Amino acid sequence: NAGVTQTPKFQVLKTGQSMTLQCAQDMNHEYMSWYRQDPGMGLRLIHYSVGAGITDQGEVPNGYNVSRSTTEDFPLRLLSAAPSQTSVYFCASRGAGFVYEQYFGPGTRLTVT
Amino acid sequence: DAKTTQPTSMDCAEGRAANLPCNHSTISGNEYVYWYRQIHSQGPQYIIHGLKNNETNEMASLIITEDRKSSTLILPHATLRDTAVYYCIVRANSGGSNYKLTFGKGTLLTVNP
Numbered sequence: 001n002a003g004v005t006q007t008p009k010f011q012v013l014k015t016g017q018s019m020t021l022q023c024a025q026d027m028n029h030e031y032m033s034w035y036r037q038d039p040g041m042g043l044r045l046i047h048y049s050v051g052a053g054i055t056d057q058g059e060v061p062n063g064y065n066v067s068r069s070t071t072e073d074f075p076l077r078l079l080s081a082a083p084s085q086t087s088v089y090f091c092a093s094r095g096a097g098f099v100y101e102q103y104f105g106p107g108t109r110l111t112v113t
Numbered sequence: 114d115a116k117t118t119q120p121t122s123m124d125c126a127e128g129r130a131a132n133l134p135c136n137h138s139t140i141s142g143n144e145y146v147y148w149y150r151q152i153h154s155q156g157p158q159y160i161i162h163g164l165k166n167n168e169t170n171e172m173a174s175l176i177i178t179e180d181r182k183s184s185t186l187i188l189p190h191a192t193l194r195d196t197a198v199y200y201c202i203v204r205a206n207s208g209g210s211n212y213k214l215t216f217g218k219g220t221l222l223t224v225n226p
Contacts, residue, residue: 004156100147101162104158
C-alpha cells in the first residue's frame with residue numbers, strides 16, 4: 001500500500017489564485033481529513049469527511065472547500081488564496097469503528113505571496 | 114477531550130532509553146491516551162495508545178499510572194532517527210465521526226550521538 005499520498009509537495013501561489021491540493025489513500029478508509037500546521041500552532045482541522053459524499057467543517061474552514069466523490073480521494077480547494085493560508089497542509093485517513101490510528105500524508109508546503 | 118501537559122523539550126543519548134512524560138490529570142474513565150510523533154517536515158505518525166494497562170509494540174512502551182493521571186512513553190533504545198516532536202493526546206473512543214485529533218505543542222526529543 002502507498003498509504004496516504006499528497007500532491008504537490010511544494011506550491012507557491014500569488015494572492016487571489018486558486019488551486020487544489022490532492023489527497024488519496026489506498027487503504028479503503030472511510031474517514032479522511034485535512035489539517036493545517038503553522039509554527040507554534042499545532043495542527044488545526046480544516047475539513048473532514050466520514051465517507052463518500054459526506055463532508056463537514058472543522059475548526060478553520062474559511063477559505064477552503066472540499067468534496068468527496070470517491071472513497072479514495074479527498075481534494076482541498078483554495079478558491080482565492082490569501083497570505084494567511086501560507087502553511088503546511090496534511091491529509092489524514094482512518095478506518096471505521098473504534099480504530100484510532102490515523103495515517104497522515106507527507107504534507108504540502110504552500111506559500112502565498 | 115482532556116488537556117495534556119508535556120515538557121517542551123528533552124534530550125537523550127543514542128542507545129539509551131527515552132522516557133517522555135505526559136500529565137493528563139483531568140482524564141475521564143472512557144478516554145484513551147495516544148502518542149504520535151512528527152519527525153521534521155513529515156506528517157505525524159501514530160506510535161501507541163492505551164486505556165489502563167501498560168502497552169508495548171514494536172516502536173515503544175506506554176506506562177499509565179494506576180490513577181491514569183499521567184503516563185510515560187518509553188523508547189527503549191533511542192536512535193538519531195527518533196529525534197522528533199512527540200505528542201500525547203487524550204480522547205474517548207466514542208465511535209461515530211471521531212475525525213479530530215487535538216495536537217498540543219508536544220515534546221521535542223533530541224537524540225544525541
